[in-house]
Amino acid sequence: MLFSEDVFRRKNEHGGSVEVVCGSMFSGKTEELIRRLRRAQIARLNVEIFKPNTDTRYAEDEVVSHNQTSIPCSPVESSSAILLLGSNVQVVGIDEAQFFDDELPNVCNALANRGVRVIVAGLDMDYKGKPFGPMPAIMAMAESVTKVHAVCVQCGNPALYSYRLVSSDSRVLLGEKESYEPRCRSCYQLP
Ligand SMILES: Nc1ncnc2c1ncn2[C@@H]1O[C@H](COP(=O)(O)OP(=O)(O)O)[C@@H](O)[C@H]1O
Ligand SMILES: Cc1cn([C@H]2C[C@H](O)[C@@H](COP(=O)(O)O)O2)c(=O)[nH]c1=O
Numbered sequence: 261m262l263f264s265e266d267v268f269r270r271k272n273e274h275g276g277s278v279e280v281v282c283g284s285m286f287s288g289k290t291e292e293l294i295r296r297l298r299r300a301q302i303a304r305l306n307v308e309i310f311k312p313n314t315d316t317r318y319a320e321d322e323v324v325s326h327n328q329t330s331i332p333c334s335p336v337e338s339s340s341a342i343l344l345l346g347s348n349v350q351v352v353g354i355d356e357a358q359f360f361d362d363e364l365p366n367v368c369n370a371l372a373n374r375g376v377r378v379i380v381a382g383l384d385m386d387y388k389g390k391p392f393g394p395m396p397a398i399m400a401m402a403e404s405v406t407k408v409h410a411v412c413v414q415c416g417n418p419a420l421y422s423y424r425l426v427s428s429d430s431r432v433l434l435g436e437k438e439s440y441e442p443r444c445r446s447c448y449q450l451p
C-alpha cells in the first residue's frame with residue numbers, strides 16, 4: 261500500500277517539499293513524524309530532526325511520542341537555527357512546530373527551495389480551538405497536509421480538539437493527560 265506522502269514524492273523525486281502532520285494532542289502526530297523519518301533513514305537519506313528547546317516533557321534531545329517511540333533530535337532556541345544545518349541534509353523533521361516563532365514558515369520554504377524534504381508536526385489548534393502559532397501559515401504553503409485524529413475520551417468519536425482540564429489562561433502550558441484530553445466537536449462544547 262502507498263502512503264499518501266509517497267504518492268506525492270513519486271511525482272517530485274528531485275525537488276524539496278513541505279509536509280505537515282497536524283491534529284489534536286494524542287492524535288498520533290509524533291508517531292507519524294517518526295514513521296516518515298525512519299523510512300527516510302532506511303532509505304539512507306541524510307536526516308536532521310529538530311524541536312523547540314522549550315519542549316522538555318519526555319527528553320531534551322529526543323522526539324518522544326505518548327506511546328514511547330522516540331528518535332534523537334536537536335533542541336533549538338529559534339527557527340533560524342534550523343537553517344544552519346549542513347548542505348548535505350536531505351530530510352528535515354520538526355516536532356512541536358506550534359511553539360516556534362513566526363519565521364518558521366519562511367525557514368521551511370527556504371529549505372524546500374534548497375531541495376530539502378521538510379516534515380513538520382504540530383498542533384493545529386490551541387486549547388481554545390484557535391489556530392496555533394506558525395502552523396496555519398505552514399499548512400497554507402505545504403504540498404501535503406495530513407490531519408490525524410485522537411479518540412475522544414468522552415464518547416469514542418474522532419477527536420480534533422485538545423480540551424484543557426486545568427485552570428490556566430496561558431496559551432503555552434506543557435502537559436499530558438493530567439492537563440489535557442482529546443475531545444470531538446460535541447464533547448468539546450460540553451459545559
Ligand atoms: N485518546 C487517545 N486517542 C488516541 N491515542 C491515544 C489516546 N490516549 C493515548 N493515546 C496514545 O497516544 C499515541 C499517539 O501519541 P503521539 O504520536 O505522541 O500523539 P501526538 O503527537 O499527536 O500528541 C497513540 O498511539 C496512543 O497510544
Ligand atoms: C492544546 C495546548 C497544548 N499545549 C502543550 C501541551 C503539550 O505539552 C504540547 C502538545 O503536545 P502533543 O505532542 O501534541 O501531545 O503542547 C499548550 O502549550 N497549549 C495548548 O493550548
Ligand SMILES: [Zn+2]
Pocket residue numbers: 412413414415416417443444445446447448
Ligand atoms: Zn466526543
